[in-house]
Amino acid sequence: MAVITVRQAISDALREEMERDENVFILGEEVGVWGGTYAVTRGFYDQFGEKRVRDTPIAESAIIGAAIGAAMTGLRPVAELMTINFAFSAMDHIVNEAPKLRYMFGGQFKVPMVIRAVGGGGRQLGATHSQTPDAVFAHFPGLKVVAPGTPEDAKGLLKAAIRSDDPVLFIEHATLYQWRGEVPEGDYVVPIGKSKVQRPGDAVTVVSYSKGLQLTMQAADALAKEGINIEVVDLRSLRPLDMDPVIESFKKTNRAVIVEEGWRSYGVGAEVAARLYEEAFDYIDAPIKRVAQKEVPLPYNRTLEQMALPQVADIIKAVKEVL
Amino acid sequence: MKKEEYLELYRQMVLIRRTEERAAELYQQGKIGGFLHLYIGQEAVSTGLVAARQPQDRMITAYRDHGVAINVGLTAKEVMSELLGKATGMSKGKGGSMHMASVEKNFWGGHAIVGAHLPIAAGLALGDQYRGGDGVTICMFGDGATNIGYFHEGLNLSKVWDLPVLWVCENNQYGMGTAVERASAVSEIRQKAEGYGIPNERIEGMDVLEVKKAAEKALAYIREGNGPYFLEIMTYRFRGHSMGDPERYRESEEVDCWQKEDPIGVLHRWIVENKKATEEELKQIIADVEQEVEEAVEFAENSPEPAPEELFADIYAEEV
Numbered sequence: 001m002a003v004i005t006v007r008q009a010i011s012d013a014l015r016e017e018m019e020r021d022e023n024v025f026i027l028g029e030e031v032g033v034w035g036g037t038y039a040v041t042r043g044f045y046d047q048f049g050e051k052r053v054r055d056t057p058i059a060e061s062a063i064i065g066a067a068i069g070a071a072m073t074g075l076r077p078v079a080e081l082m083t084i085n086f087a088f089s090a091m092d093h094i095v096n097e098a099p100k101l102r103y104m105f106g107g108q109f110k111v112p113m114v115i116r117a118v119g120g121g122g123r124q125l126g127a128t129h130s131q132t133p134d135a136v137f138a139h140f141p142g143l144k145v146v147a148p149g150t151p152e153d154a155k156g157l158l159k160a161a162i163r164s165d166d167p168v169l170f171i172e173h174a175t176l177y178q179w180r181g182e183v184p185e186g187d188y189v190v191p192i193g194k195s196k197v198q199r200p201g202d203a204v205t206v207v208s209y210s211k212g213l214q215l216t217m218q219a220a221d222a223l224a225k226e227g228i229n230i231e232v233v234d235l236r237s238l239r240p241l242d243m244d245p246v247i248e249s250f251k252k253t254n255r256a257v258i259v260e261e262g263w264r265s266y267g268v269g270a271e272v273a274a275r276l277y278e279e280a281f282d283y284i285d286a287p288i289k290r291v292a293q294k295e296v297p298l299p300y301n302r303t304l305e306q307m308a309l310p311q312v313a314d315i316i317k318a319v320k321e322v323l
Numbered sequence: 324m325k326k327e328e329y330l331e332l333y334r335q336m337v338l339i340r341r342t343e344e345r346a347a348e349l350y351q352q353g354k355i356g357g358f359l360h361l362y363i364g365q366e367a368v369s370t371g372l373v374a375a376r377q378p379q380d381r382m383i384t385a386y387r388d389h390g391v392a393i394n395v396g397l398t399a400k401e402v403m404s405e406l407l408g409k410a411t412g413m414s415k416g417k418g419g420s421m422h423m424a425s426v427e428k429n430f431w432g433g434h435a436i437v438g439a440h441l442p443i444a445a446g447l448a449l450g451d452q453y454r455g456g457d458g459v460t461i462c463m464f465g466d467g468a469t470n471i472g473y474f475h476e477g478l479n480l481s482k483v484w485d486l487p488v489l490w491v492c493e494n495n496q497y498g499m500g501t502a503v504e505r506a507s508a509v510s511e512i513r514q515k516a517e518g519y520g521i522p523n524e525r526i527e528g529m530d531v532l533e534v535k536k537a538a539e540k541a542l543a544y545i546r547e548g549n550g551p552y553f554l555e556i557m558t559y560r561f562r563g564h565s566m567g568d569p570e571r572y573r574e575s576e577e578v579d580c581w582q583k584e585d586p587i588g589v590l591h592r593w594i595v596e597n598k599k600a601t602e603e604e605l606k607q608i609i610a611d612v613e614q615e616v617e618e619a620v621e622f623a624e625n626s627p628e629p630a631p632e633e634l635f636a637d638i639y640a641e642e643v
């Protein structure tokens with residue numbers, strides 16, 4: 001198995017899918033000549049040409065709207081939002097059009113499109129450019145929302161997203177691009193809507209995804225040195241949400257901590273905790289804990305920013321509290 | 324044009340009119356819920372556009388969509404059933420008045436968020452351009468829609484990429500109760516297209532033959548690969564914005580004045596004066612439509628409600 005970065009994994013998935021299927025094309029700001037703001041599509045313009053790697057105006061509604069229309073005609077657009085913070089400028093098309101068209105017209109339309117959007121804090125970009133609003137998008141039935149945390153899942157899930165006949169929001173995390181990991185050889189997909197145990201353990205079930213997964217894995221290493229073996233469950237997809245591996249693990253550990261980078265209120269942790277209370281109440285031995293971002297717009301100052309973001313130490317502390 | 328073609332335009336406009344008049348009654352009786360935006364007065368616009376299109380040309384419009392639905396050949400039964408929320412509607416009763424569509428008839432919907440379908444129309448056109456097809460996307464929207472950002476993003480993109488789109492602004496003088504001059508910086512809306520370098524024209528919209536002619540010319544221009552074209556079509560809605568509009572924003576004299584130009588009357592007079600058909604023949608068409616609409620109402624009223632399973636059907640194309 002090759003070891004590559006998350007960035008490479010995403011880039012490889014895109015390239016392989018474009019080579020495999022003529023109907024797959026990319027559109028977005030600076031995806032072409034520039035090579036992608038985060039260099040994911042570097043070299044694509046030269047390889048595939050301007051028809052399939054389309055630079056757009058700075059017009060988020062036009063990008064997502066045009067992707068929707070093209071998808072309705074049977075193409076498979078991959079629309080890149082420069083960052084997820086700009087998704088709000090295309091909110092109507094993301095949550096009010098793409099996920100509704102099939103249902104509202106009695107199943108007549110398919111909208112096979114992917115929106116790639118990178119998010120996340122920790123780079124001192126200030127409050128408007130540092131958000132992790134994943135839960136906002138996961139709220140809407142009709143949209144699929146995936147947020148991989150490893151190179152293997154990034155590649156396999158992006159392929160699945162491109163091949164899906166439904167609109168998929170594929171959320172990347174800016175500080176995960178350099179994270180390395182093993183990736184299987186050859187063509188493979190990771191199914192959307194399947195959670196996965198990334199590290200077995202017996203002490204506490206720690207549920208996470210995306211950047212939170214990276215932090216959780218680091219916490220797991222530290223805790224293991226103290227003889228505490230946590231079980232790490234990676235959600236990978238936020239909608240559809242697969243609770244089975246979470247509940248299975250919880251039945252064994254009877255304790256859970258949920259780690260996410262977004263704000264705590266109304267977040268992914270709130271959802272997972274509620275499901276555990278509803279579906280596994282008899283197995284609860286300790287209060288379910290959430291580790292999440294402090295309820296503030298993310299500040300620029302490095303120290304303040306790190307104070308607001310969830311840290312490995314917060315996870316370790318939460319695990320010890322529920323033990 | 325052959326005699327039958329004139330009569331077909333006439334039949335479609337009468338069918339739209341009669342379907343909507345009956346729908347208004349059913350609404351008053353509480354049999355139709357939600358919003359109901361009538362197209363009465365504007366029939367010449369969609370009828371002329373659809374008559375001008377080739378089968379490969381896509382239609383897409385806003386929530387005032389019953390006209391297009393009937394013009395593309397959806398039956399009065401399907402339209403009425405959708406209005407009544409029945410399983411036999413083209414959207415299985417899950418869309419309602421504002422969400423009619425038919426992939427088979429190349430009609431890509433009724434869209435209820437003002438202006439949001441313009442970027443989608445650009446995408447439909449991109450689909451045709453990408454595959455090298457010669458279809459044109461005909462995108463209709465109101466005057467009010469030209470003030471929202473989606474309009475500007477959509478027009479700009481269509482010109483940057485030279486997409487095969489015919490933009491059609493149905494200027495019926497009001498967005499709900501707000502007159503064009505009160506909401507748009509320029510009241511001649513075609514000037515907005517000028518700003519994006521899109522060739523444009525303002526035409527009268529109460530004469531279906533004029534609309535058809537202008538649309539044919541525009542479609543031919545686009546089909547030659549020249550990129551988008553913009554038509555501002557002047558028209559007027561005789562009824563309120565939707566049901567229950569108190570109409571405080573206009574005088575009844577203004578409505579009366581426009582009603583003298585009723586598009587059905589205009590075509591009626593033209594047909595008789597030019598001896599394309601007799602009064603008797605036109606009366607027969609009206610009688611046939613009358614019966615068709617009554618049958619549609621009966622069909623819709625007797626149609627089943629959507630099955631409970633439909634609640635969860637078609638959220639995704641794939642199993643989840």
Ligand SMILES: Cc1ncc(C[n+]2csc(CCOP(=O)(O)OP(=O)(O)O)c2C)c(N)n1
Nearest residue numbers: 387435436437465466467468495497498499
């Ligand atoms: C984004 C958005 N804002 C507001 C509304 C409410 N609304 C529905 S129709 C309408 C007026 C639109 O006028 P116009 O575009 O001229 O179309 P017309 O109704 O005259 O056909 C408004 C404000 C909406 N549906 N979508």
Ligand SMILES: [Mg+2]
Nearest residue numbers: 465466497498
């Ligand atoms: Mg209007």
